[in-house]
Amino acid sequence: MNSKIISERPELLAPAGSMEAFFAAVDAGADAVYTGLKEFSARAKAKNFNLKEIEQITHYMQQRGKKLYIALNTLVKENELSLLIDTLGALEEIGVDALILQDLAVWKLAKDHFPGLELHASTQMTIHNAAGVKMLERMGFTRGVLAREMTLDEIAAIRKQTTLELEQFIHGALCFSYSGQCYFSSFLSGKSGNRGRCAQPCRRNHRYRQQEGYYFSPNDLSAIDLLPELEKAGICSLKIEGRMKSAEYVHKVVSAYRQVLDAPEKQRKTVLQEAKLLLKESFGRQPTKGFLSGGQPSDMAIPAHKGATGRFLGEITRVRGGEITFKTKEALHLGTRLRVQPAIDKSGTAFTVRQLMLGKKTVNKVTANSLVSVPSPFNNVFKAGDTVFMVSSPSAFTMSDSACRRKLSNVRPPAETVDLQVDVNPQQLQLTATIGTEKQQFQYPVDSFPATQQSLDQAILRQAFKATAGDPFILGKLECGELPEIVIPPKQLKQIRRDLYAALGQKQQQQKQQLRTEHLQSARSALFPLATGRAGKQQIRVQLRDSRDQRILQDPIVDQILIPLTGQNLQHANKLQRRSRQVIWDIPFVIFDKDWLDTRNAIRQLAQMGYSNFRLNNLGHFIIFDKMEGMKLYSSFRLFSLNSQAIAALAELGISEAELYIEDDRKNLADILRHQLPIPTAMTAYASVALLTSRVKIKNVRSDNPVLSDRDDAFRVQQRQGLTWLTSETDFSFIANIPEFENSGCHNFIIDLSHLGPFSQEGKQVLDAVKRGYDPQGCSKFNYESGLE
Template sequence: MTHRKSPSPTKPELLAPAGSLEAFFAAAEAGADAVYCGLKAFSARAKAKNFSVADLEKMSAAQHAAGRRLYVTLNTLVKERELPELVDTLATLDQIGVDGLILQDLAVWKLAREHFPQLELHASTQMTVHNAAGVKMLERMGFTRGVLARELTLDEITAIRRQTHLELEHFIHGALCFSFSGQCYFSSFLGGQSGNRGRCTQPCRRRYRQRGKDGYFFSPNDLSAIDLLPELIAAGICSLKIEGRMKSAEYVHNVVSAYRMVLDADRKHRQDVLKEAKQLLKDAFGRPPTRGFLAGPTPVDIVSPNLRGATGRWLGNISQVRGRQIGFKTRDLLQAGDRLRIQPASDRPGTAFTVRTLQLGRRPVKQAAAGSQVTVPTPFADRFQVGDAVFKVSSRQAFTLSETACRKRLERISTEPTALNLRILMPDNHSLQLTAELAGIEHTARFAVETFPAKDNPLNRETLRAAFSQAGNNGFRLEQLTCRKLPPVVIPPSRLKQIRREFYAQLAQQLSCRRQNHDSSARQRARRSLLACGEPAGQERRTTLGLGNARDLQILARDGIDRVLLPLSAGNIQGVQQAGRWGRQTERIVWDLPFILPDDQWQQTGELIRTLYEQGFRRFRLGNLGHFPLFDDYPEAELEGSYRLFILNSQAALAWRDLGLSGGMAYIEDDRDNLADLFTRPTGLPLDLTVYASVPLLTSRIPLKNLQKEGGISSDRGDRFRVQQRSGVSILSSETDFSLLDRQQDLAALGVRRLTVDLSHLGAFSPRGKQVLNALQKESPLPNTSVFNFDFGME
């Protein structure tokens, strides 16, 4: 692998998105130090154009030739049947020599670490690494970089930096998710389109209603940290990341240019440059800007419920519709070539088109000034209505390199040459011996030569270097040439040229064979490591009941309840102590750690675990990488994983087992077909499956106190939701719970014998809780529930 100079906190990397070839070249032209992009598979932006392997090879060569870096995102969750394709992808990326893989699924981590160790691994922000312990775990696991959660403050980032040497990357600009990245099930629950599979339909951007008041309650403004670059650098961020693989080349060019200007500005001129850069950002057609959590733990401007969730510059609302024509008063300059998106009042998906012509009254014009009443022909009939909003999402001054031009430009790029060292000697006056060292290969060849006594300018090192530096199209770059004492002779230049061609052709063949053998060997080893399908594991049935409060511990007296899951809190520890004999059944109580654990809660959580350990409790459920170091001093602890530790395939299960889990949980978004594949793999990690729960559609650090107090949130589609606030974490759930209680025989046939019923939101002895337990016992359906993706599949 070709290693490029790594960024440092003193000279941070400006990292740009590329969802298309136009955006890739726009990023390079604007001055990005590195680009991240996705393949057509395994990308968390599956709706972007993305790239083929052949594209990536050329793009990597272009980046490396310019001293820049290329990172590839393999940051989706991988289904069991996709593992062979994942192996092939890793082998190919290893051969190309990309500078890093950005990943979420630990299957990627395990396969890359064991079979393609030269690939550098970056932990995606979708892994929700949000404290120093999580970053330390990444260090232990061999990651070279962690992309921090976007919910951290500058002070929290600074504190993490003091405790780690790992490269830290952070977003500085672009769209924000309401939920912690990787922890949103909103899109999947409403329609099977999983954000963790790159297919988010962005329901958070839609309009919702609470007690007759409409609002975009879950649609954050766009992050813009251009004012905070010195503070981010001082905090220890070495890579400044711009979001936007779904954005246009114009957006990428404008945003990268703005941040490049400010990063390169000297202190004396910084304020003037900053002003100019902010104007560029205004032309990027984003949402209103916010500093997010960087400025503090309670940002007041991160969500504006009265603003539509769409991107672009709002021009006005449609006042007139005639067939394919719309009329409106534009708030901004409008020109032929601009691109508009019409957003219906319901905030259902908008429709975009490019303005070909426009009219002022009956007069056709090329442009219309702000404040003009314009008529714009559209490609659509009967699509738009009076009141729909008009947004400008791109201007005709966009980055002008077309996709065709970009494709031609890419084709002209030569793949990166391989550096070689060359030793030359003449054993006698009639032969020339060459030895090349490159990429772990040493190759020697001897060539017959006809020589002539030198009257002047005899053969020397400079002559040989000039001859062999011309590598032609063989893909080599001569780094160093050494030679022993040469006789005072002359070799005809034509013969040296012929030797060069023949020798480099031999090298190319040797290198190709070695790469193919290496690739084939690593690929075959990785494929052999994949677990074959077998019979479902014969495990005894076990039912775990999730409780919200220790006062319900007496439910352990009920037949068929083997264990309970309790949230780890001081109140519940006290409740267990007061629960009499039920609280002393330490083997039947599993303590569930809070999913989000900021560093300022770390010591307190550690003290709670020590208290429980001293009382004889050994079973704990983990939901984040940052939980593992809490148990460094407790080797006898039995650690289990929640569904937030993603297990969608057998390699991920093996990875979590390697990290110390004694049990795991199948992913809550999963479907019947993939569960069947997963549960027939002998991973050695027993897996539970959630069969009843309130699914946390959004898990956020953004406060929702007003919504919680007033309650009753609904959508235009009739969906209803509830809001909870726990220890600084907001959770949006559907009022329709997830249930597979009537599918227990189906699940048993798949090999699922360990069931988890989560009643933490209901209470075990509430009327609804009793209904659920009755349905569990009778394996009967419950009204007003959803099977989530079980029947119809998760895309």
Template sequence: MKNPELLVPVGSREKFWAAIEAGADAVYLGLKNFNARERAANFSYAEIESVIDKAHKKNVKVYITLNTVIKNEELPKLLDTLYFLNEVMPDAVIIQDWGVFKLVSEFFPDLKLHASTQMANHNSLGVQFAANLGIGRVVLARELTLHELLNIRKKTTAELEIFIHGALCYSFSGMCHFSSFITGEGANRGKCTQPCRREYTQDKDKAFVFNLKDNKQLDKIHFFKQIGIDSLKIEGRLKSAEYVYKVAKAYKIAITEPERMAEAEILANEDFGREKTDYFFGKTLKVAIGQNSNVGKLIGSVSKVTRNGFTVSTDANIQKTWRLRIHNLKTDTQQSITVDNFKPSENATTIEASGKFSENDPVYVAGTNEYSFSSKLPYPKNPVEAMMPPAQKRKILSTLKPKAGSVTDGRQTLYLRIDSLDWLRKLYIHDADYLLLRFSFEEFTELLRDTSFLNKFGSKLYIELPYFIPEGALEKHEMLLKRFVNAGISKFMINHLSQKDLIPANAEFAASENVYAYNDAAISFLKSQGVSQFVYPVENDNNNLFGTSHTDGIVPVYFLPRLFISRMPVDFSKDNAFRDKENRMYIKHVKAGITYVVPEKIVSLTQFVPKMLSKGFTKLLIDFSFIKPSRTLFPAVIKRLEQATKIPESVDFNFNKELK
């Protein structure tokens, strides 16, 4: 039985040496941009060169994270980054954006690619699709059961990687827009502000509704080895070097010396993280939400604020260089300090520190600095040139432009999306050019019985597949699509690019806004895959939209964005509405076992439509998902479109601001 690779996070130079010392088989790290942990220290080009050299001398592999979506104006910088990576040759590059895939596969084919968990691969269909494209490994979604993982392993020979320890996101990775919606700092851009870690209010009751405990799979390592998982991944590029060392050491012992499991358990429990859950792999799902979002071990609370710091009531033997985190209850902010000058007394310690502290603020120990690691990396003697020659760059970028004849004809085309059969009884369908049906499996089955409707409006219809199709439901969805084709329906919409392999031969398929098209490279790739229509991302800003050369996509102009899309159920004490501390309201919906969170306020871009039309964007999407069916809403929205006026009480998401 082959041991799986132990893959360890490296967010700084100290963490790199911690990972090496703990026995990592491979490390993953990011550059200063284009990676999903932009708040980590990360690495310069020269440091990347040095890391690869030092790691390879110790037979440790290096994977570079390029796992964010790319804005169109960033493509030249992306080419410089790929040019550099092609020179230094890491063992693989971890990607999310299909535009990155296109550029690498066509112009840097020697670079090996891994599909990030941000690509939301959650079944064998996605894994095999990636493998057929030449992607060497797939990092699976965290929301799989052991049974689903086993079945995926049986159905593919592709390399599989799973997360075994560290923080968990409430939403499917790659499908979260909450941070982007409230701050403009997108999770898909590596800038998540962690709204799932915040406290929310129902009436006057406050709770951490979406705050998942930390992942821990130490007791399942033998099972993962048995079924042939190729790589076991620890999360934590933002964590300390001490965390990296202890957790990596724990799992290295579990993999190679299982008879020392008790020792491994002690190390893993000293990670100074949150409470633990085995999530969908185990039996603790019902209690996977924690009511403490703080990282660290609680040791006491502030009993007195002094002129130079504070006194903490604690029986902990606080030591110099300990890292403490104080949670200010008044501002709901956290401050980290390193203990220097302090005075212990009975059941209390007075600490000198600058900052704003209040009585009763909880105090956590986030690290003891029990271990220390070097921060040195030698500068390369002959550093690699990090800039692609301008002529080569211009030539590549020119290949991403749309082909002649692919621009729109100037006629405005209106797409309308609905998510329940009840809408069909309220709409005058003739007002829409196309109707996108995002129904449940059961509602689609019912619709198939209405042959008169299908015969009358079949040419207008797009049948939309769900965001998440569990392994056990692939076959029934494939059969459903065949039934629609037999009923004369020939247009479908996919929510994951791999779903194209479920579409019957000779049928047309479009890509939803969940198949991200942020840049010309991604759009070019989607078209090369046979996508007939595509929807621009909902979190787009106007600069990025108007900066693309491909104006033939569909622009969402009226919709409730899915801020969270999750397989994790959450219990609300009353109704499904809740508020954040800024008093913004959100609504929870559950459909087919998937939890969606949407804002109370609609996103409307109707006032910007004349500018869109003037720039050649003539395909518009009105999305009534999560909205109560109404006879008057569609005419009212069309009127606003015609008048180019804003919908009252609506917001414009990032469109008139910036997606950061």
């Protein structure tokens, strides 16, 4: 075990989606900040940063002994690989402290071609057990951001089995679904959460049996009470969510956690209460500890609570043009920012309070429970019954964008230490400069004269060469041989120093440029050429829920079946042995450590029975197959093949066939398939995909009736395998597009009938559609035709 990881105090890691939020985080005491670029960021709606700004804030942090992490944590399309390569090259040259990533293409390209980049695995990779963490360690990651569904006991158990740094979210917005496994926004609008464009349909109002509620809208995580337990469990980085949040939010939340982390043990209780008051002023949602405390949290998703941020003040009772009147639950001041939320489920409208009226009297502030009128700049927008939230206070952290940029304008890269060996004779001064492991020699002629008083000595040389103002260097050791009794004019030594540091700087810049060019050329040469042959035999696989439906293999159109690895299906494994080559066992993507040994043993038992085909859904699955010969491993869409480099990464990890990504669109799929890929591909051509997969149980909602959105989209909620699954009542189908896939070079197709059963009337209709080449009536095309954002 790496004792350093355990013994050091945890890092407090803050979000920054804007320049103002960045300085708010630093001012409040963050040890490290994570942010995103304008491309490849899972918070695409945040302001984010360009590369020049990243360079400036990186140097700003490094000068203060702090760290900056860049979130490149979205899935990358095929035509974005070139830009990704340029971005990786630039970030390596800048010297950012780490990348946070989801797409295996980023992992492969960085690992193979940009070795100066440290890699952190995003929570989007759904790492939730020791096997997943060990796999990250094997892949060269230095840190894993664990799934937000973990309990403290589960984290502590993982800590005992790895030396990898572990990071955990401790505060901010939660997703109802496992991160990286949500297709809700994408299915309804084409705006993918895995591409940083989530439209948050989970926050909308839904109906079940005429009972309305916010069933999928979780409260905000707040683990400030659990900091000692998190540290004891082995978390090295405490992460605050909020790249979409204001500078005020970031400042108050980071300040609160900083106070508690730094508080002496005897004062912690008092400081904790003060910090909670500060958190209350951050205008988040109702707090929950989530799963950290263990068990099923009753306060994580409360249907009666609207998922809006801010503090609820009241409902509008009267509207006159742009003026609203309501009874406020809390005191109000001029300068407070309000958001008015319509009674119907639409976006709210925010404005800053410029005038307050009690009756006909204008005031600067009102007390709680006052009936107050507030003019707004919006005429005829609001209605009686709309709710009013306070989202910012007059005491907000205020540092303008221009002030932030002025503060960064003079930032320079941290100075590098130069060790000097000085050798002198009356005609020449020879310098050997060492930076890190790199040595360079320089010779300079000197006009010396014999010393009559103070001769040249080591102190004079050190004084001459330590003055490095304006240069990106600082003098470290200075050693010299025997010095002659001479004097070199100070002006000449000063000029030699200037020339030396200028030459070192130029040489370093040339080396950096050369290294970047080599790395970029290496990465670009790794991209796949266009394919030539596209021949192949069509394979149809039917995905089942129950292994007893295996007789579907008697249908001539069906080549293989996919069977979930469940206890019930394992009981019938012996009946399938004679057809073992036609069976692919589908491993559940969530396997907590308490179930790990049983799953591994079941797979080994299946291998002994002659089964060799397994479908992997999570990075933690790879370790199961260590030292198992003759296995054929398939990747599912949950391992994110949105580009050819991700497919190459999966091939490197041992995958024999990669399933293409179900969220994808026609153009990107064609872009991938026109390349010469290292392994064959497959595509799910028909399914009812789980839009959300969650550890949160929803009380009093069953699968007997659909859940309806305010737009009448229909969904089913099911509880199975200890998880909650939300599926659309509308299946998606690419069956009619199978010829397109085949022409592009994909010949393996999955028909998922696990929700219908292959022998039900609906299941038979789908199989008939496969035989005839059409899409069943009423199906969605997902993003295939409309496009994936």
